[in-house]
Amino acid sequence: MTATRTDSPSSAVAGAEDLFRTLTGSAPAGVWSAPGRANLIGEHTDYNDGFVLPFAIQHRTAAAARLRTDGRIRVASTFAPEPVEVALADLETLFPAGSRAARGRDAVPEWAAYPLGVAWALRALVPAWVAGTLPGMDLAIASEVPVGAGLSSSAAIEGAAGSALNALWGLDLDAVTLARAGRRAENEAVGAPTGIMDQMASMLGQADAAVFLDCRSLETRSIPLGFAEAGLEVLVIDTGVKHAHSTGGYGERRASCERGAAALGVAALRDVTPADLPRAAELLDPVDFRRVRHVVTEDQRVLDMVAALTADERSRGLPEDVIGDLLVASHASLRDDFEVSIPELDTAVDTALAHGAIGARMTGGGFGGAAIALVDRTLVAxxxxxxxAAFSARGFAEPHLFTVVPSAGPRRDA
Known part of the structure; x- marks a missing residue:
């Protein structure tokens, strides 16, 4: 399922190998890695069965792994000082299906629930008698994906751990199945009510391309971006304000969307079109209506972005004005209708646009994290x-700025 590395390894690979040797006193059987992702457009549409257009980035998480014979799984991470070890047979007790992991969250730290949750989800995909024969595992995890920046460090952990488990357990599962397992781990083992965009972007990423994903059917199409050829860079502006999807406003926004869909008599907001919004305004309270309006218009923006990137006119170059307008409209909708932006994100977007960015918007679930700006290479500095300077003038902590490159999905590195 995963490709063997053909370019230079990420720094996470060396970190995972070193941690594994510290943990076990010997070398791993292999090291697998998976990327984080940046979302070009399509925010909070994934769990509404809608459309998204993310791309995998060059920053990766690595998992060094080796089988063990005692039926136990031990996970260690550079994020935490102590490893966590449990019996494979106890995973069902830690993460009882459909429970949102009430017991699992109490029993293991959140970082460990990601790889352990993936192991639990993968074991559930095979017959019970097969699951009972799967050997134990040592996993050591290191990451270069910024945590809490809206670049899906969690999906990178799930993808790296899932790739290692898939290979060493000989499961031969495809990328979409591993993405589903990652989402189940995040939803039920960690308790974060996220959609499947992050896992699919990480598992299906390709160089110089975005993943156009229909979150209902899970059909995907690779959309060439051509940013490098056009002399453009995707600048990430990490505000340093951390977010956590397992608590707070993210779940509230999802519940609001579900109420809107129920009131409109549809399975999900994917089934609502812009033409339906006047009726929605009559049926819903003002807050739920704004949430619905964001999702419905954001779905349309994704479709418009794909059309712009794949139109016949591409022979004349990227339609930068269309791309920029869609990015700006997406941010305004997330700020005003979905209300998940924060002053730091608004400052990042407004300042980037004022100094020549083609387009900019917050990316990720919001309440912190990062913005992206599409910028001519000569203007990045x-x-x-x-x-x-704008952050300093407003008394904000200094942001972390770096460019990201649309990159390939999971791979075996060693």
């Missing part, structure tokens, strides 16, 4: 300096 100037835009970055302007953003730093």
């Amino acid at each position: 100037a835009v970055s300096e302007a953003v730093r």
Whole structure:
């Protein structure tokens, strides 16, 4: 399922190998890695059965692994000082299906629930007698994906751990199945009510392309971006404000969307079109209506972005004005209708646009994290300096700025 590395390894690979040797005193059987992702457009549409257009990035999480013979799984991470070890047979007790992991969250730290949750989800995909014969595992995890920045460090952990488990357990599962297992781990083992966009972007990423994903059917199409050829860079502006999807406003937004779909008599907001919004305004309270309006218009923006990137006119170059307008409209909708932006994200977006960015918007679930700006290569340094100055002037902590490159999905590195 995963490709063997043909380019230079990420720093996470060396970190995972070193941690594994510290943990076990010997070398791993292999090291697998998976990327984080940036979302070009399509925010909070995935759990509404809608459309998204993310791409995998060059920053990766690595999992060094080796089988063990005692039926136990031990996970260690550079995120935490102590490893966590449980019996494979106890995973069903830790993460009882459909429970949102009430007991599992109490029994293991959240970081460990990601890889352990993936192991639990993968064991559930095979017959019980097969699951009972799967050997134990040592996993050591290191990451270069910024945590809490809206770049899906969690899906990268799930993808790396899932790739290692899939290979060493000989399951031969495809990328979409592993993405589903990652989502189940995040939803039920961790308790974060996220959709499947992050896992699919990480598992199906390709160089210089975005993944156009229909979150209902899970059909995907690779959309060439051509940013490098056009002299454009995707600048990430990490505000440093951390978010956590397992608590707080993310779940509230999802519940609001579910109420809107129920009131409109549809299975999901994917089934609502912009033409339906006047009726929605009559049926819903003002807050739920704004949430619905964001999702419905964001779905349309994704479709419009795909059309712009694949139109026959691409022979004349990227339609930068269309792309930029869609990014800006997406941010305004997330800020005003979905209300998941924060002053730091708004400052990042506004400043980038004022200093020459083609388009900019917050990316990820919101309440912190990062913004992205599409910037001419020659302006990256100037835009970055302007953003730093704007943050300083407003008393915000200094942001972390870096560019990301649309990159390949999971692979075996060693």
